[in-house]
Amino acid sequence: MRFRGQEYSGRGQTVAIIDSGVNPADPRLAGADLAGFSITMGATSHVLMAADFADEHGHGTEIAAAVRAAAPGARLVCIKIMDAKLRTTADLMAAGIELATRHGAKVINLSLGSTNMGKALLLRETTAMAVEAGAVVLAAAHPKGEPAYPADLPETVGVASHRDCPAEKFYYFPPHRFPAKQWGTLTGKFLAHGYTVTSTGERGVYKGSEIACALLAGRAACLFEAMPNESAPAIVEVLRQAALTPVPEIGYA
Numbered sequence: 001m002r003f004r005g006q007e008y009s010g011r012g013q014t015v016a017i018i019d020s021g022v023n024p025a026d027p028r029l030a031g032a033d034l035a036g037f038s039i040t041m042g043a044t045s046h047v048l049m050a051a052d053f054a055d056e057h058g059h060g061t062e063i064a065a066a067v068r069a070a071a072p073g074a075r076l077v078c079i080k081i082m083d084a085k086l087r088t089t090a091d092l093m094a095a096g097i098e099l100a101t102r103h104g105a106k107v108i109n110l111s112l113g114s115t116n117m118g119k120a121l122l123l124r125e126t127t128a129m130a131v132e133a134g135a136v137v138l139a140a141a142h143p144k145g146e147p148a149y150p151a152d153l154p155e156t157v158g159v160a161s162h163r164d165c166p167a168e169k170f171y172y173f174p175p176h177r178f179p180a181k182q183w184g185t186l187t188g189k190f191l192a193h194g195y196t197v198t199s200t201g202e203r204g205v206y207k208g209s210e211i212a213c214a215l216l217a218g219r220a221a222c223l224f225e226a227m228p229n230e231s232a233p234a235i236v237e238v239l240r241q242a243a244l245t246p247v248p249e250i251g252y253a
Contacts, residue, residue: 001070001222003242010071010221012228015107016100017067017214018093019060021053021080027199028065029076036078039095047095056084062196062207063111063214069197070218073225077103088112090119090149094126097137097150101130106224106232109217110139111210113148123150131155136224136232138217140209141189151189157220157236161194161212167203170216172243190243192216 001008024034036053055061064076079100081092093110100108108130114123127137127150141160142148151158165171171191192212196204216239223235230238 001219003222003226006226008222008225009073010218010225011073013071013073013107013221013224014075014077014103014105015067015071015109015217015221016077016079016096016103016105017060017064018079018081018096018100018108018110019063019112020057020082020084020086021055021060022064022076022078023055023058023061026061026065028197029061029068032064032068032072033075034064034078035075036080038080039092039099041089041091041095045091047092047099049099053078053080055080057082057086059086059111059210063109063210065197066211066214067109067218067221069201070215071221074107074218074221077105082112086112090114090116090123093150094119094122097123097126097130101126101133101135106135107217107220108135108137109214110137110150111213113139113142113151115142115146115148117147117149120149120153124153124155127153127155131232134232136220136235138213138220140213143208157216157239158189159209159213159216160189160191161209162191163193163206165191165193165212167193167195170212170219170243171246172240173246177245190216190239191246 139151194212
């Protein structure tokens with residue numbers, strides 16, 4: 001990522017990817033500084049950790065590849081909370097955020113979310129804890145614009161997607177400019193292109209907000225490298241300043 005006349009790769013930064021695990025053998029991750037573990041919820045509601053973080057679905061691997069495409073020098077910590085059918089719970093999301101914070105992640109990526117409003121407070125508590133510890137938490141918005149958590153929490157960087165967004169640019173929708181009655185839950189979110197990255201570095205399949213979130217997470221890691229003494233809110237503000245402001249006619253899908 002080019003910033004203030006210099007190139008940055010996210011070197012020295014840790015990005016936590018809370019997802020379905022990762023396949024280290026994927027060619028797009030060759031040479032990556034990669035670590036991880038899996039967590040499950042025990043019968044007594046205690047978090048159980050294991051060393052195996054193999055991706056049974058492929059989703060987490062795509063997310064990791066997108067993060068690495070934007071920040072090839074960053075260390076990736078993959079926290080597996082989903083099975084082969086991408087099933088998980090808001091409790092595991094919250095546990096993943098907390099564990100990522102404890103492992104020193106400056107950027108925490110969740111290319112997933114929950115529509116369960118009853119779990120919003122739990123997710124907000126753990127997200128706020130991560131931000132207070134100096135991390136930026138990014139989460140994918142609902143693909144249909146419906147409320148989803150943690151993307152719609154004020155402490156989180158919510159990321160939506162649009163097919164017409166160019167790969168090298170992204171947008172920000174200021175809430176004061178686009179009222180909620182006009183844009184629904186899109187206000188206050190970043191908007192990026194959301195295409196996967198192929199093994200040759202070219203644009204692949206459109207995956208929407210999930211990949212868009214990962215690409216923006218990589219940019220955040222690069223900004224932490226460029227400004228190591230800045231706080232998490234300051235990094236988010238720089239992202240906003242670097243983003244374009246769209247006009248309503250762009251649409252949302």
